[in-house]
Amino acid sequence: MIRLSRNVRDGLTDFWLAGPATLAMIVFIFVPVLVVAVLSFTDYQFGARDFVWIGLGNYSKLFGSALGQKAITNTLLYVALVIPASVGLGLFVAIGLHRMLDWAPRLSHLLRTVYFLPVAATLVAMSVAWQMVLHPSLGVVNQFLTLLGGEPKSWLSDRGLVLYTLAVIGVWQTVGYNMILFLAGLTSIPPELYDAADVDGAGGGWSRFWTVTWPLLGPTTLFVLVVTATNAFRVFETVATLTKGGPAFASDTLVYALYREGFVYFKAGYSSAITMVFFAFLLVLTIAQFRIVERRVHYK
Amino acid sequence: MIRRSLSRGVSLFLLIVGAMGILLPFIWMVSLAFKPRDEIFSADIDLLPTRLEWNNFVVAMTQTDVPLYLMNGLVVVLGILVFQILFTVPCAYALVQRRTRWRTVVFACVLAALLVPFHVTAIPIFLGFAEMGILNTYWALILPFIPTAFGIFLFRQFFSQMPKDLFDAARVDGMGEMEIVWRVAFPLALPAATAFAIFSVTAHWNDLFWPLIAITDPELATPPRGILYFRDQESGDDVGPLMAAALIITAPLVLAFLLAQRKFTQGLSAGGLKG
Amino acid sequence: MTSETVLELRGVSRCFGANTVLDHVDISVKAGSFTALLGASGCGKSTTLRIMAGLEQPSAGQVLLNGENVSDKTAHERNVAMVFQSYALYPHLTVAQNMALPLAMRHLSVFGRLPGVGRLSPGSGGVRKMIHEKVGHAAEILGLEPYLDRKPGTLSGGQKQRVALGRALVRDPVLFLLDEPLSNLDARLRIRMRAELSALHKETGRPFVYVTHDQAEAMAMADQVVVMIGGQVAQAGSPRSLYEKPASKEVAAFIGTNAINLFRPEDGVMGLHPAADRHVIGLRPEHVSPAEDGTLEAWLETAEFLGSEILLGLRTTTGKFVRAIAADDYCTPPPGSLIRLGFTPDRLHAFSGESGLRVELGA
Incomplete structure (x- = not known):
């Protein structure tokens, strides 16, 4: 038997250890990204034998057509609605529960569990449940509205309302996640700082918040903002389950549009262009997220 | 005092x-x-029923495909997890322990891969799978998720905190590198593995996007895909069984979460790193 | 002669980038010997040990094990045992499993090693029994029997140390490598373990290579001490030869319980030897003592009563600090007193002022 030199054997071991994962990343991530980028400049359709280069045609269609613009503005509006509500409520709940630890720890833990529940729950199944909650006639929301003398509303089929309804569900789903991140930030604040604030005369609830809590939560908040934005940009499950982008594209979003154009209408080229635009948005956000994580590590 | 109790x-x-x-x-x-x-x-x-109607659950479990969906979900989720671990752990170990020239290249790949959301790769993977004729199989649901840059990153972090002597001792004791990975490194990385497993299982049990694309055969539907089949078929008078089905599908993860809250919050918030 | 040599390093160098850690190191380890690699931290002694183990590859030179060039072999192909400073016990295995692991690796097939399933592997029963006996025997020697089912996390430092030794003992290796194994123990335990290690060495009859920065440990246990300085072997020899004939003033400074007095020509301390104006003269404190007829005069600054002796710190009329040792019954005068010191002329060492190397003085 030929004995290979140690360097060769070491090289083979390295390949045997890291090769499969690296290969899988190349096959399922890097090559597909290149293919999507290339396809976005063609008119390729799934099943077609060949395609034509159409340059930026798909992109001008996305940015130029009313439908394409709708998907982009809807996504941006959805993100703009979810971020402040989800981050703000997450912060509020975290601070409330953190303080409650002093006088009612068990209740605080119980409420934390409740707020986190939607994060672990299957979103599609919960969307089906939301559909029943918001049902025009059988839903508990409209039943309450009628009871209070209000007008029942079509939460999911009113063009002016549907995106806001989806945003509420989006907030419902993410607020617990943000709460956990904020709670982690809050517990890492040394209690001596609050004592110092008390001594310095900043003892009231609000002044404590502004002198100690808020400045020290700064990096956490930045991180939570970006994570919430990243997740909001990917909104898909609720749209696919509850509205399919309707009515009349009033709740069409980027990911849903890329799904519909690509896999319902089989317009692979156009769908690739939507993908690339979505990718560009997320790339900016993810790189920002990396930067923040790096900075947070440096803080410690 | 009054102000405090008021607030x-x-x-x-x-x-x-x-x-x-x-x-x-x-x-x-x-x-x-x-x-x-x-x-x-x-x-x-x-808000609450006046009497409990168990029949909704009986209908969901016997007259619909819900048990099949659960089964599919289990196969897919475990399949993904097992392959992810098999591919990811040795790679993360190599990134920490091996002095290979390729280390920086592989790690750069991992960081780059973290930037790519799954949605971006869907069209080419669909094309490739269609070409290979494996759409509408379990493989179509499992394969795309095997490379997990997030997993490599997580395990790498964990391994880099382990004492180097331990691995050297294992080498002197006669273990090959692959054996060190599975007999020493992995058992010691169980906390990281638990967090990763929770993250992975939750993400793929709940995923709708890819099953919607890769599967058209209801027999292979995962729970989220399946419940949409169920809902779209029913004419509006099967609300009870539909809700029972939604409850059954949500229950496993919610119960697991209630039983292991700390691990769940850790695992899912570690996922915040994921791009 | 060569048949007796178990391990030999020939011209071994190791570079990390532009940084040379080992520079042409030659070491030979005889059968049944106890070799100590002694040096300050960063002198390359640990790297040398790792090269002997096969954990590290030399950039140049050869490693010979029983006459065979093993430079290209990995640690697990060499059948050497190593004990680590941090003990490096597997935290997820019991004491017995920790000790059994190297044997299982050597004697069981890949299939037979699998937990649980392994029992079904043909022929593994006898091997398992053998492993069980060997582990039991090692545990008996080391007094570990009550702890066999415990996890390392629950043991004290000394017990962990014994487990680490046990893991090396069970497998009958050609060579034992020990990397500062006692440095994490407290002083009292360290002294006791020294004796136990020496006893173990005699019992196994295998060569030990022992890395340490503590000269007392090296002198007490080893029959060959290799002093390493700056990635090179400064001197190798028996403890006695190192003490009596240090090859350089650096070695002289490293060996000995009390730091040696070194008189450079510019210190102006004459009368030690005619060569004192050309060479550095070394004189150990234990060879300098108060004497009525002494030729050296110095003022007493400090006196430490150590029980069996008294360590004196003095300053000569030319301002040079000198350490001397007096017998325990010496009646110490108050600090500031002028004392006459005598020394044993044949205990003088002379070193070249430029190279620091030993110079033999004519009789």
Whole structure:
């Protein structure tokens, strides 16, 4: 038997250890990204034998057509609605529960569990449940509205309302996640700082918040903002389950549009262009997220 | 003193109202799942059923494909997890322990891969799978998720904190590198593996995007895909069984979460790193 | 002669980038010997040990094990045992499993090693029994029997140390490598373990290579001490030869319980030897003592009563600090007193002022 030199054997071991994962990343991530980028400049359709280069045609269609613009503005509006509500409520709940630890720890833990529940729950199944909650006639929301003398509303089929309804569900789903991140930030604040604030005369609830809590939560908040934005940009499950982008594209979003154009209408080229635009948005956000994580590590 | 109890009272009130809002769809789902048909379609507001109708669950479990969906979900989720671990752990170990020239290249790949959301790769993978004729198989649901840059990153972090001597001792004791990975490194990385498993299982049990694309055969539907088949078929009078099905599909993860809350919050918030 | 040599390093160098850690190191380890690699931290002694183990590859030179060039072999192909400073016990295995692991690796097939399933592997029963006996025997020697089912996390430092030794003992290796194994123990335990290690060495009859920065440990246990300085072997020899004939003033400074007095020509301390104006003269404190007829005069600054002796710190009229040792019954005068010191002329060492190397003085 030929004995290979140690360097060769070491090289083979390295390949045997890291090769499969690296290969899988190349096959399922890097090559597909290149293919999507290339396809976005063609008119390729799934099943077609060949395609034509159409340059930026798909992109001008996305940015130029009313439908394409709708998907982009809807996504941006959805993100703009979810971020402040989800981050703000997450912060509020975290601070409330953190303080409650002093006088009612068990209740605080119980409420934390409740707020986190939607994060672990299957979103599609919960969307089906939301559909029943918001049902025009059988839903508990409209039943309450009628009871209070209000007008029942079509939460999911009113063009002016549907995106806001989806945003509420989006907030419902993410607020617990943000709460956990904020709670982690809050517990890492040394209690001596609050004592110092008390001594310095900043003892009231609000002044404590502004002198100690808020400045020290700064990096956490930045991180939570970006994570919430990243997740909001990917909104898909609720749209696919509850509205399919309707009515009349009033709740069409980027990911849903890329799904519909690509896999319902089989317009692979156009769908690739939507993908690339979505990718560009997320790339900016993810790189920002990396930067923040790096900075947070440096803080410690 | 009065001010303090007042502020406590107000925040307690707001937090409980918020929690009720969070619980609303859960309560409504459970309530409808147990309500008899006549109560579901009554115009009165009854948050809770007057009597428990177990028949909804019987219908969901016997007259629909829900058990099949659960089964598919289990196969896919475990398949993904097992392959992810098999591919990821040795690679993360190599990134920490091996002095290979390729280390920086592989790590750069990992960081780059973290930047790519799954949605971006869907079209080419669909094309490739169609070409290979493996759409509508378990493989179509499992294969695309095997490379997990997030997993490599997580395990790498964990391995880099382990004492180097331990691995050297294992080498002197006669273990090959692959054996060190599975007999020493992996057992010691169980906390990281638990967090990763929770993250992975939750993400793929709940995923709708890829099953919607890769699967057209209802026989292979995962739970989220399956419940949409169920909902789209029913004509509107099967609300009870539909809610029972939604409850059954949500229950495994929610119960696991309630039993292992700390691990779940750790695992899922570690996922915040994921791009 | 060569048949007796178990391990030999020939011209071994190791570079990390532009940084040379080992520079042409030659070491030979005889059968049944106890070799100590002694040096300050960063002198390359640990790297040398790792090259002997096969954990590290030399950039140049050869490693010979029983006459065979093993430079290209990995650690697990060499059948050497190593004990680590941090003990490196597997935290997820019991003491017995920790000790059994190297044997299982050597004697069981890949299939037979699998937990649980392994029992079904043909022929593994006898091997398992053998492993069980060997582990039991090692545990008996080391007094570990009560702890066999415990996890390392629950043991004290000394017990962990014994487990680490046990893991090396069970497998009958050609060579034992020990990397500062006692440095994490407290002083009292360290002294006791020294004796136990020496006893173990005699019992196994295998060569030990022992890395340490503590000269007392090296002198007490080893029959060959290799002093390493700056990635090179400064001197190798028996403890006695190192003490009596240090090859350089650096070695002289490293060996000995009390730091040696070194008199450079510019210190102006004459009268030690005619060569004191050309060479550095070394004189150990234990060879300098108060004497009525002494030729050296110095003022007493400090006196430490150590029980069996008294360590004196003095300053000569030319301002040079000198350490001397007096007998325990010496009646110490108050600090500031002028004392006459005598020394044993044949205990003088002379070193070249430029190279620091030993110079033999004519009789």
